[in-house]
Amino acid sequence: MSTSNNMLNILTLFSIEEPVLDADIICEKLNFSKPTGYRYIKDLVAHGLLQRLYGGQYTFGPKISVMDYISQQSNPILRLSIPLMLDIVEQTEFSCCLTQFYEDYCIDIHHESYKDSSLLAYGRGRPRPAYVGAAPKIILANTAMKIQKAIFQKYHEHFISSGFVETEAEFLEKLNQIKKQGYYLSKGELEPHLGALAVPIIYSTKAFPLALSIVGSVKRFNLIHVETIVEILTKAANHIESEFKNAE
Incomplete structure (x- = not known):
């Protein structure tokens, strides 16, 4: 080596x-x-x-x-996303996260909190599991089948014990349904008191999708109109995708 x-x-x-x-x-x-x-x-x-x-x-x-600071200042995805995330926070009064998949875990590369909300236990750069929550599920739903199978094989006990699916075939079908739906809503998966709703940002054929999500208490998620939030998130995701396609 x-x-x-x-x-x-x-x-x-x-x-x-x-x-x-x-x-x-x-x-x-x-x-x-x-x-x-x-x-x-x-x-x-x-x-x-x-x-x-x-x-x-x-x-x-x-x-x-220093490298982390340069990454935040120079990353074109962040430059595009942050103004949109601030607007989402203003419109929804939820916190907003931008999440990336790496190897076999997820990391938030940016988040905007509503009125300094302290709900989020996971901040920028802190790894979190690839098998629970809205962001990991929507990212996995929009990745290649071989990656989906690898994640199931590694974490099948978690998927089974959580009641998500029982078999690999069910897992693949569930992810296919999530992909067709265009979003994933979780309640209490990552943390019992938190809910999240995520949509994919498919900005490149050579990279994993990102997840754009809102995060808040489960109690608040029980009261929202899901389709309205999905429309807001999807509009922002589509804008980011189109900007990258224009740059290619």
């Missing part, structure tokens, strides 16, 4: 559960000799991607924060 891959593998070890790692643990996890592992870590520190804390402990460095 190349040096660049080895150094990237060090960065992928850090997580919410393990935001700080000991240098010896890093070497052990990745099967590096100590001289080799220490050299990689030293180079990552020199580039600001890691920083040393104390006693051989390391965490992400300041360059990571």
Whole structure:
């Protein structure tokens, strides 16, 4: 494996559960000799991607924060989406999220809260499961069948225990129905008190769809007119899609 891959593998070890790692643990996890592992870590520190804390402990460095800032400022999807999301929040009085699928989990790449609502436990960049909630379901419904099958095989126990489906065939059919419907409404899937309604943003044939969703309490979702919200979200999603098609 190349040096660049080895150094990237060090960065992928850090997580919410393990935001700080000991240098010896890093070497052990990745099967590096100590001289080799220490050299990689030293180079990552020199580039600001890691920083040393104390006693051989390391965490992400300041360059990571800079890179995240650049991503927020330069991402054309965000530039297009944020004004629309602010408008959605104003119209619906719900919070609004833009969600991306990566490997086998979802992450919110942006969200706008209604009146500083603290309902959302998951913020920008925090991984969340690919098997519960409106955003993951609408994204999966608009992806290739081989990906759908892979997700079911990995998380079939979750899909079964939640009562979503029992078999792979049912899973594929359910996703097909969601795709035809054009949206997915969840109540209490991710968190018992929260509901969400999501539509897909299919902006490229070479990338996973995004999900544009509103989030609020289940009590509020019991009172909404679903078709009106779907129309608002779909209009915004269509605008983003058309802007990207015009840019291609």
